[in-house]
Amino acid sequence: MTAAAPEPVATAAPSRRLRIAQPRSLQSRQLWAASLGLVAFLALAGYALDRAFQSTAQSGLRERLHSYALAYANSDFARDGSVIPPWDPPDPRFRRPGSGLYAQIVMQQGNDWESDSAQGPRLPKGAMLAPGRQVFEGPLPLTQINGTPGQVYRFGYGLALSDGAEQAHEIPYTVYILEDSTALGRQVAAFRAALWRYLGGAGVVLLLLQMLVLRWSLRPLRDVIDELKRVQSGAAAGMGQAHPRELEPLTESINAFIQSERENLERQRNTLADLAHSLKTPLAVLRTRLDSGTGEAELRGEVDTQLRRMNDLVSYQLARAARSGHQLFAAPIEIEPQAEQIVVGLEKVYAAKGVLCEFEIAPEARFHGETGDLQELLGNLLENAFKWAKSRVLLTVAEGPQAAGRRAGLLIVVEDDGPGIADDRIAFVLQRGVRGDERVQGHGIGLSIVQDILKSYRGQLHVGRSRELGGARFEAELPAGL
Known part of the structure; x- marks a missing residue:
């Protein structure tokens, strides 16, 4: 009996998820982010303008109803306490039943008065207000003259009429002016339609302008990509210099x-x-x-x-x-531990001479490269110095020239109190291709290695005479890094 073959494991879904999760291009990312920000800004601006218009419209409605209330505040009263309204109302709509503009005067005795426009609709009843008090309410429910529900805004003004010098003869009353919310709703709807139409048009224009700005701002990146493709194809030797x-x-x-x-x-x-x-x-x-x-x-x-x-x-x-060249972005290496390790070995080799090596190493100085290169550089320079020195060798390490936004360079100087090198022999000693048996002992293959290392780091080697010790002076200068 043969065993059943295992069912294949589905792997399409994870790979599909990985493909979906891949990031978009920079232009797409910026366009989406800027578009979402623009839409959010327009939405908040539209909401703020809408709220501001509603507040302004309601404030205007309140002032208008206030002026109507002042007109009815000058009403007269009969001996029986009934209200005698003004002969000419402040607005003709007060005379037309169900016009949407209504007036009420509420009396303490209960003999309230309503304008002719209030005949038919069922208006909300207001309570007595203290003299001088003003209220603005709404929207409040009402029943229209045709029986349909509606809403009104109401302004109330508490007053008192005095028929003598004593306050006991004052007649308190409250004037209410009500207006249908339909007019205010139409104003707000018209404003919203115009607002969103203009904001929508402005949004489309800004999105198009944003696309143009993004294409223009990302054009240097596309130029870099094109140059890199030309370098890869061999059409160009390197990247150009005209970049942002x-x-x-x-x-x-x-x-x-x-x-x-x-x-x-x-x-x-x-x-x-x-x-x-x-x-x-x-x-x-x-x-x-x-x-x-x-x-x-x-x-x-x-x-x-x-x-x-x-x-x-x-x-x-x-x-x-x-030594295939230095790393472009290597971690910094402390120099003093490497130098001490090399000097300890050299002191054993040249113990008979009793050479003393002194250090003057800046604490902040660092070598940005490979440890082997630093060891070769220090080892060959110090070995040459030990070979030719009589009793003293001086190693000086300091930071080299600096450039804005880049790491500092490095300056390594090795001096000895030996016979030194004549000026007319320096070029010959540093000449490339000269083998060990063609050079003065102690300045042969080691100096070639030093020059190769410095060349890979864009550095230079200077040879001269030491002012302090009187012998040879080798100065290795490494430029500021990227």
Whole structure:
């Protein structure tokens, strides 16, 4: 019996989710964010303007009803306490039943009065107000003349009529003016329609303008992408220089990376060429010895000598090839611990000379690169100084020149109290391609390694005479970093 095959595990859904979760382009992100912000702003602005218009319209309605109330406040009263309203009402609508504008006068005795317009609708009844008190209410419910429900705004004004000098003969009454909310609703609706129409049009115009501004502001990024594509295809040697200030660190880093890769390739080619050229001579010597019929003992000695020479050449060239340039964004390295480790070993090698090495290392100085490069740089300079010094070697490390927005450079100076180097010999000592047996002892292969390291870091090596100790002075200067 064969076992049933396991059911396949569905993996399409997670991959689909991953594809959906992928971020949009910068232009899409900015457009969506700005559009949402614009819509939110227009919505809040529209709401604020709508509330402000409603408040203004209600305030205007209150003032209008107040003026009507003042007109009815001058009403007369009969002996029986009934109200005698003004002959000419402040608005003709007070005479037309169900017109939407109503007047009420509430008396303490209960003989209230209503305008002709109140005949038919069922209006809300108001209570007596204290003299001088004003209220504005609404919207309040009412029943229209045709029986349909409606709403009104009501303004009340408490008054008192005195028929003598004593307050006991005052006649308190309250004037209420009511107006249908339909007129105010029509005003608000008309304002809202115009408001949202204009805000909508302004929003569309602003969105189009925003798209144009985004395309214009992101154009430098598209130019950088186009240049990078040309560099990848080989149509351009590097990134251009005409870029906005914000993109300059990016383009400079890309150019530095391109230059570093080209220098690495060139260094590898030079290393292979130097290795091949260096091995030609020992191989040629061995071939000549073999062809000449040299004796076995002499041939063994020659083979041993040439093998040691080839081994030294291969080790040296491999060491150079292993240093494939510095890292562009390496972590800073403290210099004093590395220097102490190197000096301890050199003091053991040159213990017979009793050389004293002094440090003057700035606490803030840091080496931004590979630890091996720092060790090679300090090791070769200090070893040369120990070889030629009589009794003193001075290592000085300080921060080099600084540039705005970039890390500080580095200055490493090694001095000794030995015989020094004549000025006319400096160019020869630093000449590239000079092998160890062609140089003065102590300033051969080590200086070539130092120069290679400094070249990979865009640095320079200066050789002169030490003013303080009187011997040679080697100054390695590393520029400010990216």
